[in-house]
Amino acid sequence: MASKFFVPGTDRAPKVGDLFATIAPRYDVINDLQSFGMHRLWKQQMVVEAGLQPGNHALDVCCGTGDVTFRLARTGADTIGFDFSHPMLAVAAERAAQDPLPAGSGTVCFQQGDALQLPFADRSFDVVTISYGLRNLADFQRGLRELTRVLKPGGRLLVLDFGKPDFLPWRWVYFQYLERICPLFGRIFCGDGDTHGYILDSLKAYPAQHGVDAALRELGYIETRIQCFLGGTMTLNVGQRR
Ligand SMILES: C[S@@+](CC[C@H](N)C(=O)[O-])C[C@H]1O[C@@H](n2cnc3c(N)ncnc32)[C@H](O)[C@@H]1O
Structure with a gap:
């Protein structure tokens, strides 16, 4: 049965908002447990690929609790973390207060709003993640257009997410993990298996690495690349705006 947090179409955003309000206090610990800590390596790899220089401007959309935002700022880039979930941003603010960035880091600020309507001028950022x-x-293509709008020409867009492995037997094993094991994290830590049953439902409806790559090329990105981790269970799309 589909997760109650997954509703395709225009009603998607409020349900996603409910989902992240439910899991915000436990989000970071569950990430570590369900990925065996490896999400940290994948996120760090995304930051390396961003190729930021001190003084650059970076935008981390759907920043959640700020994991990637803080890493971007540590490169010296002035960074904005952007998300619509107040509970997730509250955790990010707590983390910023408890663990200040080292000297040489760029500035960090967090802003609340909808990724489909970013409140930034065209061509504002050197890197968008x-x-x-x-x-x-609700509409990944509209999301990509909006991210592209705020990216400077020559700037880089990086998209990290769950992937769909090309090797079908491996995809089957991995989908079994998402269907049978992941909901246990939701049940144990949030009292609701649907919070993490959502991952597989949303992934099935998402075109994943190849669809994102095709969409980026359609939007005129050059040098698009896909990096696969763990046989394509996690993937990083990279592209440079023309
Ligand atoms: C799975 S979390 C990812 C958090 C963080 N980027 C990370 O990698 O740990 C997804 C985040 O996307 C945010 N989000 C989902 N839809 C959004 C939208 N339309 N506008 C802004 N944020 C959104 C959620 O609130 C949530 O914090």
């Missing part, structure tokens, strides 16, 4: 966010938007 979205990790585990694009899959949650």
Whole structure:
């Protein structure tokens, strides 16, 4: 049965908002447990690929609790974390207060709003990242257009998310993990298996790495690449705006 948090179409955003309000206090610990800590490596790899220089401007859309936002700022880039979930942003603010960034880091601020209507001028950022966010938007293509709008020409867009392995037996095993094991994290830590049953439902409705790559090329990105981790269970799309 589908997760109650997964509703395709225009009603998607409020349900996604409910989902992240439910899991916000436990989000970071569950991430570590369900990925065996490896999400940290994948996020760090995304930041390396961003190729930021001190003084650059970076935008981390669907930033959640700020994992990627803080990493971007540590490169010296002035960074904005952007998300519509107040509970997730509250955790990010708590983390910022408890663990200040080292000297040489760029500035960090968090802003609340909808990724499909970013309150930033065209061509504002050198780098735009979205990790585990694009899959949650009601319309991923509209999301990509909006991310592209605020990216400077020559700037980089990076999309990290769950992938769909090309090797079908491996995809089957991985989908079994998402269907049978992941909901246990939701049940144990949030009292509701649907919170993490959502991952597989949303992934099935998402075109994943190849669809994102095709969409980026359609939008005129150059040098698009896909990096696969763990046989394509996690993937990073990279593209440069023309
Ligand atoms: C799975 S979390 C990812 C958080 C973080 N980027 C990370 O990698 O740990 C997805 C985030 O996307 C946010 N989100 C989903 N739809 C959004 C939208 N339309 N506008 C802004 N944020 C959105 C959620 O609130 C949530 O914080």
